[in-house]
Amino acid sequence: MTEAFFTLHRGLDREGPGEAEDVLWALEKAGLSGAVRVLDAGAGPGADSVTLARALPEARIEAVEAHPGFVAEARARLAPFGDRVTVTEGDMGAAAGPFDFIWCAGALYFLGVTEGLRGWRDALAPGGVVAFSEPVLEPGASGGARVFWDGYPGITDWAGVAANAEAAGYEVLATRRLQGAPWEAYYRPLAERAAALRPQADAELTAVLDEAEREIALWQAHREEVIYGLFLVRPVSGEGEA
Numbered sequence: 220m221t222e223a224f225f226t227l228h229r230g231l232d233r234e235g236p237g238e239a240e241d242v243l244w245a246l247e248k249a250g251l252s253g254a255v256r257v258l259d260a261g262a263g264p265g266a267d268s269v270t271l272a273r274a275l276p277e278a279r280i281e282a283v284e285a286h287p288g289f290v291a292e293a294r295a296r297l298a299p300f301g302d303r304v305t306v307t308e309g310d311m312g313a314a315a316g317p318f319d320f321i322w323c324a325g326a327l328y329f330l331g332v333t334e335g336l337r338g339w340r341d342a343l344a345p346g347g348v349v350a351f352s353e354p355v356l357e358p359g360a361s362g363g364a365r366v367f368w369d370g371y372p373g374i375t376d377w378a379g380v381a382a383n384a385e386a387a388g389y390e391v392l393a394t395r396r397l398q399g400a401p402w403e404a405y406y407r408p409l410a411e412r413a414a415a416l417r418p419q420a421d422a423e424l425t426a427v428l429d430e431a432e433r434e435i436a437l438w439q440a441h442r443e444e445v446i447y448g449l450f451l452v453r454p455v456s457g458e459g460e461a
């Protein structure tokens with residue numbers, strides 16, 4: 220991540236599409252409560268860690284994030300929760316657990332769905348589950364939606380993401396379609412920040428702003444079709460343990 224990229228992204232509430240309701244949906248579907256141990260993998264600036272900490276007041280929440288700037292932001296906003304919430308700078312693929320719940324919003328693709336989930340099998344406690352959001356291309360998506368995802372590694376449909384999870388030895392328990400509002404929650408503040416930075420931007424920052432605004436405009440034009448699937452999955456014993 221370049222300094223110019225972080226100049227644009229510094230201080231934003233979140234770094235990808237999602238809302239608190241999405242986290243709460245996953246907790247409810249998973250039946251999670253009490254003194255559980257939770258990982259927020261690729262936590263960014265920690266918006267979902269805050270939701271997890273509020274929704275699970277007895278839980279231990281561990282956020283892991285690779286970028287030091289986001290780690291600092293997440294630590295600052297999670298400090299009020301005290302010792303039961305920690306933020307570590309590191310690789311989510313190396314998380315040890317055992318976790319009852321791994322939450323991963325818009326970050327699993329860095330590891331690959333199959334590779335990442337396979338790696339987390341050993342990090343899950345018995346009965347533990349994973350919830351992750353991942354781009355999904357729906358049948359009949361327009362050329363514009365396909366352009367939006369152009370260059371995204373392994374873009375596929377609902378069944379394709381499920382198959383990638385199953386290849387790691389998981390079963391899909393529930394899915395949720397993230398369209399519209401969760402994207403607005405990410406892109407609206409980003410667009411406002413880009414507009415505010417534009418007048419004094421140097422050439423490098425201008426290029427970053429141009430790219431962000433191009434992406435946001437493409438999303439606006441195809442916002443009905445640009446979606447994340449939120450997948451709640453759990454390991455099937457004996458499968459995918461290669």
Ligand SMILES: C[S@@+](CC[C@H](N)C(=O)[O-])C[C@H]1O[C@@H](n2cnc3c(N)ncnc32)[C@H](O)[C@@H]1O
Pocket residue numbers: 232233234235236237260261262263264265266267283284285286289309310311312323324325326329
């Ligand atoms: C699209 S952002 C989503 C951030 C956050 N989950 C949210 O929704 O606001 C993906 C995040 O994953 C982080 N990331 C990528 N690879 C990682 C890894 N191997 N370990 C930890 N974090 C990683 C990136 O630095 C980035 O902050």
